[in-house]
Amino acid sequence: MLVIPKINELRAELGKSRSQGKTIILVPTMGNLHTGHLKLVTQAKSQGDLVVATIFVNPLQFGAGEDLEAYPRSFNSDRNKLEQAGCHCLFSPDANEIYPDGAENQTIVSVAKLAVNYCGMSRPGHFEGVATVVSKLFNIAQPNKAVFGLKDYQQFLIIKKMVYDLKFPIEIIGVETHRESNGLAMSSRNNYLSAEQRKNAGIIYQSLQATAKSMRTGLGNYSELEQQAMKMIEQAGLTPDYFAICQADTLEPAQAEDKELVLLAAAYSGPARLIDNLRVSL
Ligand code: PAF
Secondary structure: EEEOOOOHHHHHHHHHHOOOOEEEEEEEEOOOOHHHHHHHHHHOOOOOOOOOOEEOHHHHHHOOOOOOOOOOOOOOHHHHHHHHOOOOOEHHHHHHHHHHHOOOOOOOOOOOOOOOHHHHHHOOOOOHHHHHHHHHHHHHHHOEEEEEEOOHHHHHHHHHHHHHOOOOOOOEEOOOOOOOOOEEEOOHHHHOHHHHHHHOHHHHHHHHHHHHHHHHHOOOHHHHHHHHHHHHHHHHHOOOEEEEEEEEOOOOOOOOOOOOOEEEEEEEEEEEEEEEEEEEEE
């Protein structure tokens, strides 16, 4: 596996592959890779010829008081995992390579509407940071396709909308969430949890499933179900941030007649902010 820290070198390398007619699949990550990330690589391999993973802990998507400094970094083990998973190339720039004029002097990509609520509300500026860095990575690597985890469902929709609005000729592929045995969605932030917190955090997925079940059986209106789910999460010792029943494509609050829905949940457990979702077709 090639490990490339510089934009020019990556462009030169990918240019060669492109001229040989190879398709390039991008897997953007912030490192600290777990099984869920490696599933993204497996999916990427099935989608084209050359898999390019990126590891960059993007300062622009962390707000004041968030965990930028503490964010787990494990470059050597990440590199080995990617190599074993069959990734062909790793782009691992430093912050100066991506933001040579500083992250605060940076053209910002802002996706309207979809980025306003839920994680956008709780983490002001977060999705601008994500959209900005992903658009840079797209311009740097110019992949044919890019793969993202569906655990970050709001992020996934925002990236799809950005690609549509800004006319990136890139297909966006979503990969299902990988879960621990108690249902907890795999995330780099699970590393912050104690064994007890990790066990209790399974309640997030259980609350999503319980709500989906009630919806399928027509029990309760949506705002009651949201309140019940938050209570369930709270009783397990977590602090809910939001629990929302939304239209799957627009993330607008779901109406009784909507058929394609997504349940979005976020909760704090100790130092970790955990998110998850469940798509429901009625
Ligand atoms: O989902 C992530 O890990 C990050 O938000 C991403 C897409 C790599 C951008 O930094």
